[in-house]
Amino acid sequence: MTHAADDISTLPPRPEGEREALERAWQPPTGWRQFSAVNNTRIGVFYIATAMLFFVLAGILALLMRTQLAVPDNDLIDARTYNQLFTMHGTVMMFLFAVPIVEAVAIYLLPGMLGARDLPFPLLSAYAFWAYAIGGLAFFCTIFFGESPDGGWFMYPPLTGKEFSPGRGADWWLLGIGFIEISAIAGAIELIVGILFTRAPGMTLMRMPIFAWAMLVSALMIVIAFPAVIAATMLLELERAFDWPFFLPARGGDPLLWQHLFWFFGHPEVYIIFLPAAGMVSMMVATLSGTPLVGHRAVVLALIGVGVVSFALWAHHMFTAGLGNLSLLVVSAASFIVAIPSGVQVFAWIATFWRGRVALNAPTLFLLGFHFIFVLGGLTGVMVAVLPFDWQAHDSYFIVAHLHYVLIGGMVFPVFAGFYYWAPLFNGHRLSERWGRWVFGLMFGGFNLAFFPMHIAGMLGMPRRVYTYGGDLGWNALNLLSTIGAYTLAAGVLLFIADAFRTLRRPSQDHGDPWRAGTLEWLPAREYGARSIPPVDSRYPLWKRPTLPQEVEAGYHWLPGTVFGGRETLVTSLRDARPMHLLRLPSDSWWPLGAAAGTAGFFLLLTVSQTLPAFACGVLAVVCILRWLWDSDLPPPFETVDVGRGARLPVGAHGRASHSWWAMIVLIAVDMTIFVSLLYTHAHLAMASDVCPPPGAALPAMHWPLAAALLLAAGSVAMLAATRTLRTAHARGQRLLRMLVALAMACATAAASLDIGGHLMAGLDPRAQGWSASVGMLLGYQAFHIAVLMLMGGYVLVRSWTGRLQPAARATIDNTGLMWHCVTVQGIVGALMVQLVPRVLG
Numbered sequence: 001m002t003h004a005a006d007d008i009s010t011l012p013p014r015p016e017g018e019r020e021a022l023e024r025a026w027q028p029p030t031g032w033r034q035f036s037a038v039n040n041t042r043i044g045v046f047y048i049a050t051a052m053l054f055f056v057l058a059g060i061l062a063l064l065m066r067t068q069l070a071v072p073d074n075d076l077i078d079a080r081t082y083n084q085l086f087t088m089h090g091t092v093m094m095f096l097f098a099v100p101i102v103e104a105v106a107i108y109l110l111p112g113m114l115g116a117r118d119l120p121f122p123l124l125s126a127y128a129f130w131a132y133a134i135g136g137l138a139f140f141c142t143i144f145f146g147e148s149p150d151g152g153w154f155m156y157p158p159l160t161g162k163e164f165s166p167g168r169g170a171d172w173w174l175l176g177i178g179f180i181e182i183s184a185i186a187g188a189i190e191l192i193v194g195i196l197f198t199r200a201p202g203m204t205l206m207r208m209p210i211f212a213w214a215m216l217v218s219a220l221m222i223v224i225a226f227p228a229v230i231a232a233t234m235l236l237e238l239e240r241a242f243d244w245p246f247f248l249p250a251r252g253g254d255p256l257l258w259q260h261l262f263w264f265f266g267h268p269e270v271y272i273i274f275l276p277a278a279g280m281v282s283m284m285v286a287t288l289s290g291t292p293l294v295g296h297r298a299v300v301l302a303l304i305g306v307g308v309v310s311f312a313l314w315a316h317h318m319f320t321a322g323l324g325n326l327s328l329l330v331v332s333a334a335s336f337i338v339a340i341p342s343g344v345q346v347f348a349w350i351a352t353f354w355r356g357r358v359a360l361n362a363p364t365l366f367l368l369g370f371h372f373i374f375v376l377g378g379l380t381g382v383m384v385a386v387l388p389f390d391w392q393a394h395d396s397y398f399i400v401a402h403l404h405y406v407l408i409g410g411m412v413f414p415v416f417a418g419f420y421y422w423a424p425l426f427n428g429h430r431l432s433e434r435w436g437r438w439v440f441g442l443m444f445g446g447f448n449l450a451f452f453p454m455h456i457a458g459m460l461g462m463p464r465r466v467y468t469y470g471g472d473l474g475w476n477a478l479n480l481l482s483t484i485g486a487y488t489l490a491a492g493v494l495l496f497i498a499d500a501f502r503t504l505r506r507p508s509q510d511h512g513d514p515w516r517a518g519t520l521e522w523l524p525a526r527e528y529g530a531r532s533i534p535p536v537d538s539r540y541p542l543w544k545r546p547t548l549p550q551e552v553e554a555g556y557h558w559l560p561g562t563v564f565g566g567r568e569t570l571v572t573s574l575r576d577a578r579p580m581h582l583l584r585l586p587s588d589s590w591w592p593l594g595a596a597a598g599t600a601g602f603f604l605l606l607t608v609s610q611t612l613p614a615f616a617c618g619v620l621a622v623v624c625i626l627r628w629l630w631d632s633d634l635p636p637p638f639e640t641v642d643v644g645r646g647a648r649l650p651v652g653a654h655g656r657a658s659h660s661w662w663a664m665i666v667l668i669a670v671d672m673t674i675f676v677s678l679l680y681t682h683a684h685l686a687m688a689s690d691v692c693p694p695p696g697a698a699l700p701a702m703h704w705p706l707a708a709a710l711l712l713a714a715g716s717v718a719m720l721a722a723t724r725t726l727r728t729a730h731a732r733g734q735r736l737l738r739m740l741v742a743l744a745m746a747c748a749t750a751a752a753s754l755d756i757g758g759h760l761m762a763g764l765d766p767r768a769q770g771w772s773a774s775v776g777m778l779l780g781y782q783a784f785h786i787a788v789l790m791l792m793g794g795y796v797l798v799r800s801w802t803g804r805l806q807p808a809a810r811a812t813i814d815n816t817g818l819m820w821h822c823v824t825v826q827g828i829v830g831a832l833m834v835q836l837v838p839r840v841l842g
Contacts, residue, residue, distance in 0.1 A: 014554060018561030019531065025562045026117075026528035029588050036588045038122040039567070041527060043129050044108025045426070050133045051101040052497075057140060058092035059493065061085050063486055066450075070483035072471035082467035083150035084169070088143055090153030094269065095177050096136045098407065099222075101415060102276035103128075103187040106215045109422065110191065112521035113209045115200025115536065117529045117559070117569035118585055120659045121190045123592045123628050128186035130596030131179065138604050139176035142169070149173040152465065154262055155236070157247035157255050162240050171240060171607045178233040179603040181226050188219035188226075189666045193659050195219075198569055199577045200520065201558060203536040206300070207577075209519050210293065213300050214279025217307040218272050224311070225268040227670050231677035232261035235777065244766045244773035246681065252769030254688050256321060261677055263314040271310040271338075273407065275303055277414035278345055281367060284414075284421050285349045287517040288364050289356025292540060295348040302348075305341035309334055319390045328387055335385030339378060346375065362436025366417035369444045373409025377402060380455070395465075398458025404451045416443070416496065423500075425521065428509035435499040442492030449485025453478040518543035524553045532557035532644060533570055536577070555644075563641045563651075570643065571659060580657060581650040582643055586631065595624035626795060633660075633799075635808040654810050664815040668822045671785075675826050678781055679833055682774040689771055692841040696765075697772045699838065704758025705831035708751040715747030716824040722796075723817045726810055737813075738800050744820065745793040751827060752786040755779065778830045785823040792816045 029037055037043065065085050068077040077085070107125055111118050119125060142148045149169040151160040160170045195216045199208065235246045236258065245251035247258055286293040293299060312334035315327055349371065358364055380402040384390045393399060416439075423431045457478045462469065469475055513522045518540025523530045532555045538544040551557060558579070562568055567585035572578055598621030605614035636651035643649050655661060686692045693699060722740035725733040756779055766776030796816050799805040805812060 014556070014560050018555055021562045021565060022528045022531070023526065025566050025587075026526070028527055033588075035593055036590045038126040038586065038588050038592060039527065040107050040111045040118050040122070040125065043122070043125050044104060046133070047100065047104030047107055047129050050129070050136070051097050051104050054092050054096040054136060054140070055101070056493070056497070058089050058097060059490055061089040061092070061143075063490055065089065066483040066486040068467060069469070069479050071480065072469050072473075072476055074468055077467065079467045080150065083465075084143060084146075084148040086465060087149045087152055087173075088140070091149070091173065091177065092136075092140060093407075094153055095180055096132075096140070098273045098411060099184055099269065100132055102215075102218065102273060102411070103184065103191070105280070105415070105418060106191055106211075106276065107187065109425075109521055110194060110212060110215065111198075111529055112425070112523070112525060113212055113519055114195065114198060115203065115520045115530065115533050116194070116198040117533075117567065119190050119194035120198055120569075120571075120583060120585075121193070121663065122567075123586055123589060124186055124190050126589075126592035127596050127625075128183045128190070130593050131183040131186070131599050134596055134600040135176055135180050135183070135604065138600065139172060139180070142172050147172060154266065155258075157236060157239070157258050160236065161247065162243075168607060171237065174233045174237040174240070175603045175607045178230055178237075179599060181230055182599075184222055185226055185670055188222040189663050189670075191215055191219040192223070192666055193663050196574050197571050197580075197659050197662065198583070199572050200533050200536045201570065201572055201577055201579050203572075203577045205575060206297065207536055207539050209279075209539075210282035210296070210299060210303075211276070211279035214275045214282075214303055217303050218275045221268050221272050221275075221307050221310070223666055223670050224673055225265045225272065227673035228261050228677045229265035231674050231681070232258055232265075235261075235681065238773070238777065242767070244776060245770050246685070246773050246777075248770070252685060252689055252694055252771055253773070254685060254770065256318075257681060257684050259318055259321060260314065260684070261681070263317045264311070264677075265314075267313045267316055268307075268310040270406065271306050274410045275306060277370075277411040278303070280418045281349060281370065281414050282345070283519065284363055284367060284417055285352045286356075286540075287421075287515045287519075288361075288367070289352050289358050290516065291352060291356035292518075293348060294351040294355060295344070296539060299345055299348050302341035302344040306338060309338045309341070313338060316385070319387055320394045332385050332387055336382065339382055342378060346371065361420075362431065362433055362440060363417040363421040365437065365440040365444075366413050366420065369440060370409060370413035370417065373405055373413060373444075373447065377405030377407075377409050381406060393458060395463055396458035397454040397462045397464060400464055401451045401454035401458060404447075404454075408447060408451075413443075416440075419496075419500070421515065422521075423503065424511040424514055425525075427504060427506060428511040429503050429506050430514060431503050432499050435495060439492050439496045439499065442495065443489055444492075446485045446488030446490070446492055450482050450489055451485070453481045453485075457482075513542070513549070523549050528567075531555050532560040534558070535645075558644045558647075560644050563643070564637065570649075571653070579643070579647065579649055581653045582641055583659065584636075584652065586628070589628060591624045591628035595621045595628070598622075598624060622791070629795075629812075633809050633811040634804070635806050652808075654808075655814060658811055658814070660811045661814060661818070664818045668818060671822060672826070675781065675830075678774070678777055679830070682771075682778060682833060683837060685770040685774050686837045686841060689769075692771065692838045694769050694771050696768050697775075698762040698764070699835065700758035700762040700764075702835065704754055704761075705835060708755040708758075709828045709831055711747045711751035711754065712824040712827045715744040715751070716821050718744040718747065719817045719820040723810075723813050726805065726807060726813055734800055734805070737805075738797055741793050741796050741800075741813075745790055748786050748789050748820075748823070752783050755827070755831065756783060775834055778834065782823070782827050782830060785826065789820060789823055792819060 028042060068074050068082060147168050149172060151165060151170060155173055158164060195212050238244045239246050245253040247253045247255050282293050282299055313331060315323060315331040316335050319328060384393055384402060420431050420436055457475050460474055462475050510524060520541060522542060530552045532552050534548055534552050534557045542548055558570060563582060564584060567587060569583050569585060571580045571583045573580055598617045601617030602614050602621060605617060638651060640648040640650055718740045722737045725737045725740065759779060764772055764775060766773040796813050799812055
């Protein structure tokens, strides 16, 4: 409709009623109803504020620790309290600040960067936030009651087993952090589908902003890495609660199993944190230099390379654990290799600064500080990749220094640069430039004064996790300097909070484009984002087309109003971002908050052995989720509608064209990763046994799992037939569909009964030894999935009975079918694993 050469003053004005309809549809709730908001601008702000609260709380814990270590032989804090402090500090920083803050920034910024009205699952974003906020605050409050965990943020067994940690602290960590990870995965699903399918028309993958690429890689890493720690927490909690000995060597368990599962999550997490920050740096460096990012394609490939190689690094933290020489050499090599794509990004940033003209404003200072600190952290990372050096430096304060140089330098400084850079998007006002220089000076100087001496203290032999030390060991001055530096760093953060509070209270105004940026988030925007969704034909559309803000604000592009009077956005194709269909978005709702409160209550009440209230909360969570789903997947009033620029698009889609289909695929990937972690557990414990199955364990006769597998396959066939029935004969096929779904449910239930019954008849006792516990875990995981299938199948039947399941509204049965086939595969593979491993090892 419009082109770069058009004179917008000659184009006819759009109807004013379009803007008014948009404002009505996206009107934000006020007062206490703000907690029902679900759009990205509200949830993103809530998310960022909560993550920063946890950053401050974890920092206060760090100051208490540094105060204790400021002088030798200090008795300000006793050993038990100190153990709780450093466990909570590490846990809050890693689980409640580092990952949530980058997801929060992404939820707030990405719709604007991508040219979308919102991400495709606003209710899921709201659920992810509230589950994180409620659970995280409840978990942190344990420190006020002496119930906090004290086994370190990595919670190594057997120290965290029932014998050595008899209280509830470890349970708070296992159950609380476990479901907070579920929140992170929910956010990752939202981000993956949103980045791939809600980009502005013409925004091909290689025109996509680098931050979107970084978040896409990071979210995919979350999907693969985080399920491993969920599996690990399930295993350790089962050991603590029911005496299933996964990690007890005397009964066939292995403590190293926890390390493998935990660090398969833990080391990629470092890059899950770093990559989004690197994406922010790439965005800001280009704008602040006034020139496109040097090596854009190389930076994208480097992001992908870091993501892939990082999964080969989990044993980087296990160099002293007694692994084989080949494993050590492979992981050591990977630790060197990962520096190459990281270095590509650093050189691209330096080259961009060199090519452009840079002013030393507050965001630029934080970016330069980031370069200095992160490069030093990377150099010490290469040092600890050298096996002999790591054997000497392991569990010393050198590692503490390295960790903080990488994490604070690699993530905190870019995030603070981002706060100064993107603050105008909130209310149109920049943070104070003068205060920003002081903030940077205090934070940069304080950080280096706090953590650089730790390198030296570590080389002089100071171990990690000691609450005091003797005055004759040569560490006195170094620890005093570190404490002074920590308080200096805290002063900088406090000054930033004061400046942010002062600035963000000012009346809102249009933000304009204060940095003369080239990306779409700087278009004029309201609650609904940009007035119309622009076409994109370059990586920096605002630089190539200076009149684009006026065109967008005048409504001359895609979706200039609201088609149905509600919230809507465009779905575009995965590769070249061709407009595919109109997506109707939900409005504000209380159901995500109710579901999150129920989820948090379920896990937290189980921790204090309140079983009945816990299950009541679980039921509440399920009811709220089903209720919010009930209003989705509805047939559109019209098959096609006018979306502007003279184009008509379908309303909604099904099958592979549907955003919910792809979300289910990502969820299945998460589920399968947990399942693979449990298979690895079974194989690891089987190979650790002298005899497999070990004495006292028994396998069921082959006909039991074979019959169960056949029933599972029959159930999948019935569900597949049900989905095809809806495609071909809606009016006549509803009754047949219900019969097929009921048959599939009966087959799944019978399969679970046969599988579990066969093992019980063979004498399975998960408390006997680790191998039997792993079999019991596989059976329990399958039984849980059968229960989920019963719930999903029943939901399909109800929608069919009420007439809501139709050929034009079929996502419910399509997604249920996907999960059904996943559970069938898991059941068959699990049964084969249990039957074949003893025969192979035998």
